[in-house]
Amino acid sequence: MKTRISVILTHFLFLAGFVSFPVFTIPPPGERINLNAGEFSQSLVLTNVLAAAGYYLNYYYFIPAFNLKRKYVHYTIALLLTAFIYLLIPAACNIILNRLAQGFHFIDSLVMPVGPLLMLTLSFMLSYILHKHNEWKQSQRDKMEIEMQKNAAEMILLKNQINPHFFFNTLNGIYALAIRQSDNTAPSILQLSQMMRYVLYESEGEKVLLEKEIAYMRGYVKMQQMRLGSNNSVHFEINGAATGLTIVPLLMIPFIENNFKYGISGNQETRMSITIDLSGQILRFRSENTIVHRDQEDNHKGIGISNVRRRLDLAYHDRHDLSISELPDEFVVQLEIKL
Incomplete structure (x- = not known):
């Protein structure tokens, strides 16, 4: 139960960090920029939410399905296809917003792809590193469990070796008593x-x-x-x-x-x-x-x-x-x- 709570808390903090990242990247109020501040901040929120989705997609699906099975070509294609869809989503959202006659638009990632691709790449790298770290921790736990089971089995074997050895000597002693009546x-x-x-x-x-x-x-x-x-x-x-x-x-x-x-x-x-x-x-x-x-x-x-x-x-x-x-x-x- 405690492990599950800690995992949930970790994911919550991770998502909160991704989504709140724009707060630290919005230009100061007095600074002149070419973009609307509201559109800029909401575009960053969308970019980070999509990057977080890329993180979980890579961690829970791409790595187990392709990387761990040594299907490296399939793994690379999956990442590239995800990146392409990642860049298309803001443009698709803008089409929907235009039809709904909304007053703001997201920054088009196809026009300015460097920032979004950098964020997605970082999320892929982070998910890969953490997955490999958790794989290593699990392998260490498995090794410890195997060693503990081996030691327990060996302890039983060693203990069982004592009994025949001991009783053989004891019966010899009783035999000597019987011979002397x-x-x-x-x-x-x-x-x-x-x-x-x-x-x-x-x-x-x-x-x-x-x-x-x-x-x-x-x-x-x-x-x-x-x-x-x-x-x-x-x-x-x-x-x-x-x-x-x-x-x-x-x-x-x-x-x-x-x-x-x-x-x-x-x-x-x-x-x-x-x-x-x-x-x-x-x-x-x-x-x-x-x-x-x-x-x-x-x-x-x-x-x-x-x-x-x-x-x-x-x-x-x-x-x-x-x-x-x-x-x-x-x-x-x-x-x-x-x-």
Whole structure:
């Protein structure tokens, strides 16, 4: 509605400017001229009204029908034919006025064509420039819309990549519990079902409540701890209030997942620390874990992290800072996001 009002107002101001132009071109009262002042002013009004008509004719018909379709010969003929008719109209009006026995006449544009043709040419140029400008603006809007749709589709794809990757690792953990006939097998399956419910139903939106995301991460850590021995130390800490804040879902879980995948051992002493600090709309995530060196490296290592990097770039392009450090015996992730 606001756009339509602004367009109408623009056209009104444009027409008002064209029609009122004679006010600024009529000679001063004391200046001697060969033409009747009334005929001169009314001729200018007619000239400007016809020029305004030429503007709209070129903008809304000639350019879309001929210029945009690369029919340049037809476009040139249309403009020349319009100019010829433009010059004939004052003469035709004079014939009608003579028959009606009116006391004034319009200036004959065929006799004095320079001024009218100049005004018409300016109106053609103005309509062409504005049309091309609006074409460019529309193309920019279309590009932005296409990019937004592309980013949204890519975000969905990246998010969907997380789920199989995550559940594959989780099922491996539950399988290990079942092999040992651990009492934690059933609670782990229950915990996994709750997490699947979050992933499938609650994280479908573009963003989720940070409180629920943290609860999901806490549940994940709790479930993973069920299969760890006493030699693996895990610390999970939340500082600050998450009330009312939202975040892109499943964004930090790949880091936590990698902690458990690459930072625990059956016999080696390991340490893991996961901390989330909240201050206003700033979230600071820090993850540290011992690097457990294995003879064979997992070929899929790094898929989750590259996924997170891309999602951060799409959702928090200039509002995040991610730092990943791999020390000889420790892996450190630091992430800061302005939510």
